[in-house]
Structures are given as C-alpha cells and as structure tokens.
Amino acid sequence: MNKTEELIxxxxxxxxxxxxPVLIDINLSIWAGDFLAILGPNGAGKTTLIKIILGLLRVQRGQVMLFNQPIESFKDWHKLGYVPQTATYFDPLFPATVQEVMAMALFSIKKVWIKRKAEKEAMAKFLELVGLKGKEKVPIGQLSTGEQQKVFIARALIHQPKVLILDEPTTGIDAETQRQFYDLLHQLNVEKKITIIIVTHDIGIVNRHITRVACLEGRLIYHGSHDDFCRSKVFKEMVGRDDHVISHQH
Amino acid sequence: MDLLWHYGFAQRAIFAGLAIGISSALLGVFLLLRREAMIGHGLGHIIFGAMAFALSLKLAPLPVALIVAILASLGITKLKTKAGVHSDTAIAIFSSVGMAVGILLVTLVNRYGIDLLSFLFGDILAIDREEMILALILAGGVILFVLFYYYQLLFLTFSYESAKAFGLKVNRLENLLTWLTAVTIVVGMKIVGLLLMTSLLVIPAAAGLQMAGSFLTSCLLAVTIAVTSVVMGLWFALLTNLPASSTIVLLSFIFFLISFIKRRRRFF
Incomplete structure (x- = not known):
C-alpha cells in the first residue's frame, strides 16, 4: 500500500x-498508514461520521470518496473493517459461539456455506492473532468485554481490510486490557499496514500509537498530527474540561 | 404409534404437520432473536381479515390472503426502517388494524353464513392431499432458503448494522425472510389453523434457544422439538380423541418447560 495514498x-x-445539524461542512482526508483518532464529546457527530463512511447513513450534502470512488458506487466493502461498540452492539444471550461470529462474516460475504479447510484455518489464524486461540467453541456472551471486542477485531480482519474502523472500542474495559488492546492495534497498523480509525470521546486514548487526530464538535475543530495536537489550544481546552486521566506518552 | 400409519388422513396429517413444524421452527429461531416473536400473531390477524374479505366477495381465499400477507409484511418492514418504529410496535399496529378489519368483515360474512372458525382453530386431521403437497413444497422452500442464506441470516440477526457495514444486502434479505414468514403463516393457517401455526412458530424455537450453546444447535433443537411435538401430539390426539392442535401445542410447551428448568439449573 502506498504510504501517500488517500484512502478516504x-x-x-x-x-x-x-x-x-450534527455534521457541518466536514472536510477530512485519511491516508494509508494513518492511526487516526476521531475525538469529541458525546453528540459531536463522531459516530454519525463513521456511519456515513461505512455507508450506513446516506450523505445529505457533500461527497465521500472511498479508495478514489464515490461512496454511492463503491462496492468493495471488504476493504473496510468495522468493529462496533460492544456495549450497545449485541444481546449477550445470543447463542452464537466465537467460531460462528467469525463465520458469519467470512461465509456470508464469500457466499459459500460449506466450511472449507482454508477458511477454517483463516479463522483460527485471526483468532490466534488477537490472543483467543482455543476459544472457538465458547459462546460469545460468556467472554469478557475485552475478549468480545477482540473477537470483533478478528472478525473485521477476516477479509484483510485496508482500513479498520473502531467505534468507542475500549468502553467498559479495564486499564491493562486497554493497553494490550492499543498494542494490538499498533501491531496491526505497523506490521499488517492496516490504516486505523478509532472513534472515542475519551481523550485518554491519545497515546503514543496515534499518528493523527481529528476533533469534532459538529464542525471539525482540529485535524492534524498527534504531536501538533498535543501542543494545540484545542488539546489544552479539551484536557481542561475532561475528567478522564490523560495517558498520552511521548 | 401404528395408529399414525394406519389411516390415510393420519398420514397426511403427519406429513403436513412435520412440514409446517420444521418450516416454523427454522424461521422461528430467526424471528425470536430479532424480537419479532409476535409477527405470526400479527400477520395471522391480518390474514384472518383477508380471508374474511375474500370469502365475502366469493374470491379464492388463499391467493388473496397471500397478497395481503406479503403487503402487510412489507408495510411492517417499511414502518420499521423508514419511520424508525420498533418491530413490536409496527407488528402491533398492523395486527390491530387487521383484527379490526377481520371482525368487521366476519360480521358481514356471517350474514352469508360462512364459517371462518376453521381458519382460527384448523383441523390437521382433516386436510386433503393437495394441502399436504402444498405444505411439503413450502417446507422444501424454507429449508433451501435457510441453507442457502444461513450465514447471511445469522449475521443479519446478530447485528443488522454490522451486516450492512460488511456489504450485505440487508434490506433484500430482511424482505425475503419476512415474505417467507408471511407465506408460511398463510399456508400454515389454511392447513393447521392460526392457533397451531403461531405456536409452532414460537414455542419450539424458544425451547431450542433456552438449551443451545450455539446458533446451529438452537436450530437443530428447535426442529427436533417441533418434529417430536407434532408426531407425539398427533399420536396422543388419535389415541384419546382430543383435538390434535391442542395436544401438539401443549406438548411443545412441556418441552419448553423442560428446557427452561434445564437452563436454570445450568446458571443457578
């Protein structure tokens, strides 16, 4: 993947x-290799923006290009991986095993319903990557929130996406699991060359792995590199009104 | 058990009952997990109204009921997706309107002396060869649909939003599922009556979901419970001369109670 390629x-x-109005005159470019954090308070339009990028909401005005194609004619959705917010995402009593959660993404897109050996191996490979090898037969509702989130990452990776979009991924996860989680995302970003977009209202996630930051408050109030963001007035204002512990490291 | 094979009417009842039972159990698992358990009841009310309308105008009830059921299911889906109304609310709205129209038309129809009660309670032991074949064709269609779209349906049921984000044609799939449910209810209502139809759509699936540790086992358990309830229920009805619809429903409810107790023991 070309480092300078504009993906979104x-x-x-x-x-x-x-x-x-929830989003007003938003202009944003996402480049190959970015680890972008979209920050902003609740109701700032972050989730709306990613839903537009994922094609879940239709653009009312303006334009979205995905891989140099207008979103209206874009067909290669497998190039985008989506990890939803676990807490509001599914019924914990839903009777699906980890393997079934993986298979629903793999086989529903590939339109095959007989499990082939290669596909089974692919599922096992991605579960191993996120540290969940051996949990294939466990019902997803019986895993911890952190483990469930890892299953959804593994599921999103199964089509080898170019971009991984995560909505509030660390909600309800303890500090140690959060650290492991960001290390995993960093590994995917650096080793697998996957562009990562993470959406959060928690400024505490702005850590050493993030390369770019976009701040939303209806309008885009900041868009630039992580280092510039940490020196910016916007950052100081956000820190000033945020109760969360800041864990950014340089 | 020899009773089941001794008479032609009992054989037809068992084949039709198994066909409707298997179709309903399979569809029921998806409907229950999508919080659409009442769709059978809701569409049943509407279909009842449609059949009353068809009979009052001396039209063939089955085609009229099919068209109305498909239009109503489309209306429920549109109300849900376009107007942001929850599934249960959309079903309740259409169900109430269907019932109101049904009562109105039944009053008019009764002036002509037409009996609509058979659509409500049915008589599985009185079905003819054509009805049995219709039920078998329906079951074949449902089984093929679920097999072919198994993972897509599972994804849609697990998370509509993620399935859409992954590029699945969720609206088309949702419409197919709702239309097939509507057709199953129409055919089932004509053959076994509304009471048995809605029960077969909900109770075996609910029992299967109580006991299963995976989605596949939920489907298999639901089908097994439906099959056992139909076979044992029919046998018991023939043995005791009780109404078959009631024995089948009550037997499936006993399976639900067993699964409920089993689940409680597992968790507490």
Whole structure:
C-alpha cells in the first residue's frame, strides 16, 4: 500500500437529524498508514461520521470518496473493517459461539456455506492473532468485554481490510486490557499496514500509537498530527474540561 | 404409534404437520432473536381479515390472503426502517388494524353464513392431499432458503448494522425472510389453523434457544422439538380423541418447560 495514498476523502459533508445539524461542512482526508483518532464529546457527530463512511447513513450534502470512488458506487466493502461498540452492539444471550461470529462474516460475504479447510484455518489464524486461540467453541456472551471486542477485531480482519474502523472500542474495559488492546492495534497498523480509525470521546486514548487526530464538535475543530495536537489550544481546552486521566506518552 | 400409519388422513396429517413444524421452527429461531416473536400473531390477524374479505366477495381465499400477507409484511418492514418504529410496535399496529378489519368483515360474512372458525382453530386431521403437497413444497422452500442464506441470516440477526457495514444486502434479505414468514403463516393457517401455526412458530424455537450453546444447535433443537411435538401430539390426539392442535401445542410447551428448568439449573 502506498504510504501517500488517500484512502478516504470527506468533502464538505453536512448531515442533520430532523433538521438538527450534527455534521457541518466536514472536510477530512485519511491516508494509508494513518492511526487516526476521531475525538469529541458525546453528540459531536463522531459516530454519525463513521456511519456515513461505512455507508450506513446516506450523505445529505457533500461527497465521500472511498479508495478514489464515490461512496454511492463503491462496492468493495471488504476493504473496510468495522468493529462496533460492544456495549450497545449485541444481546449477550445470543447463542452464537466465537467460531460462528467469525463465520458469519467470512461465509456470508464469500457466499459459500460449506466450511472449507482454508477458511477454517483463516479463522483460527485471526483468532490466534488477537490472543483467543482455543476459544472457538465458547459462546460469545460468556467472554469478557475485552475478549468480545477482540473477537470483533478478528472478525473485521477476516477479509484483510485496508482500513479498520473502531467505534468507542475500549468502553467498559479495564486499564491493562486497554493497553494490550492499543498494542494490538499498533501491531496491526505497523506490521499488517492496516490504516486505523478509532472513534472515542475519551481523550485518554491519545497515546503514543496515534499518528493523527481529528476533533469534532459538529464542525471539525482540529485535524492534524498527534504531536501538533498535543501542543494545540484545542488539546489544552479539551484536557481542561475532561475528567478522564490523560495517558498520552511521548 | 401404528395408529399414525394406519389411516390415510393420519398420514397426511403427519406429513403436513412435520412440514409446517420444521418450516416454523427454522424461521422461528430467526424471528425470536430479532424480537419479532409476535409477527405470526400479527400477520395471522391480518390474514384472518383477508380471508374474511375474500370469502365475502366469493374470491379464492388463499391467493388473496397471500397478497395481503406479503403487503402487510412489507408495510411492517417499511414502518420499521423508514419511520424508525420498533418491530413490536409496527407488528402491533398492523395486527390491530387487521383484527379490526377481520371482525368487521366476519360480521358481514356471517350474514352469508360462512364459517371462518376453521381458519382460527384448523383441523390437521382433516386436510386433503393437495394441502399436504402444498405444505411439503413450502417446507422444501424454507429449508433451501435457510441453507442457502444461513450465514447471511445469522449475521443479519446478530447485528443488522454490522451486516450492512460488511456489504450485505440487508434490506433484500430482511424482505425475503419476512415474505417467507408471511407465506408460511398463510399456508400454515389454511392447513393447521392460526392457533397451531403461531405456536409452532414460537414455542419450539424458544425451547431450542433456552438449551443451545450455539446458533446451529438452537436450530437443530428447535426442529427436533417441533418434529417430536407434532408426531407425539398427533399420536396422543388419535389415541384419546382430543383435538390434535391442542395436544401438539401443549406438548411443545412441556418441552419448553423442560428446557427452561434445564437452563436454570445450568446458571443457578
């Protein structure tokens, strides 16, 4: 993947719910190799923005380009991996095993319903990558929140996406698991060359692995490198009003 | 058990019962997990109204009921996706309207002396060869649909949003599932009655979901419970001369109770 390749372009995007503007004139470029954090308080439009990028919401004004194609004609959705927010995502009593959660992504897109050996090996490989080897037969509801989130990462990786988008991935996860989680994302970013977009209201995630930051408050109030962000007025203002512990490291 | 094979009417009942039972159990697992357990009841009310309408105008009830059921299921889906109304609310709205129309038309129909009660309670032991074949074709269609779209349906049921983000044609799949449910209810209601139809759609699937540790075992358990309830229920009905619909429903409820107790023992 070309380091300078622009994978996602958001141009003058506007979106409103029932006449209430949520995103106003958003311009954002995401480049190959980025580890981008989209920050902002609750209701700032972060989830709306990623839902637009994922094609879950239709752009009302402006334009979104994915891999140099207008989103309206984009078909290669396997190039984007999506990890939803676990807490609001699924019923913990849903009777699906880890293997079934992986298989639903693998076989529903490939349109094959007989498990082939190669596909089974692929599932095992990605589960091993996220440290869940041996948990294939465990019902997903019986795993911890951190482990469930890792299953969804493994599932998102199964089509070998170029971009991985994570919505509030560390909600309800303890500090140690969060550290392991960001190390895993860093490994994917550096070793597997996967561009990562992480959406959060928690400024504490701005750590050494993040390369770029975008701050939303309806409008895009900051978009630039991590180092510049840590020196910016926006950062100081956000820290000033944020109760979370800051864990950024230089 | 010889009773089941001794008479032609009993053989037809068992084949049709198994066909409707297997189709309903398979669809029921998806519907229950999608919080659409009441869709059978809701569409049943609407279909009841449609059949009353068809009979009052001396039209063939089955095609009219099929068209109305498919339109109603489409309406429920649209109300849910376009107007942001929850599934249960959309089903309740259509169910109430269907019932109101049904009562209105039944009142009119009764003036002509037409009996609609058979659609409500049915008589599985009185079905003819054509109805049995219709049930078998339906079961074949449902089984093929679930086998072919198994993982897509599982993904859609697990998370609509993620399935869409992964590029699945979720609206098309959702419509297919709802239409097939509507067709199953129409055919099932005509053959075994609304009471047995809605019960077969919910109870075996609920029992299967109580006991299973995976989605596949949920489906297999639901089908096994439906098959056992139909066979044992019919046999018991023939042996005791009790209504078959009631014995099948009550037997499936006993399976649900067993699965519920088993689950409680596992967790407490």
């Amino acid at each position: 372009t958001v141009k003058n995007v506007f979106f409103s719910y029932d006449q209430k």
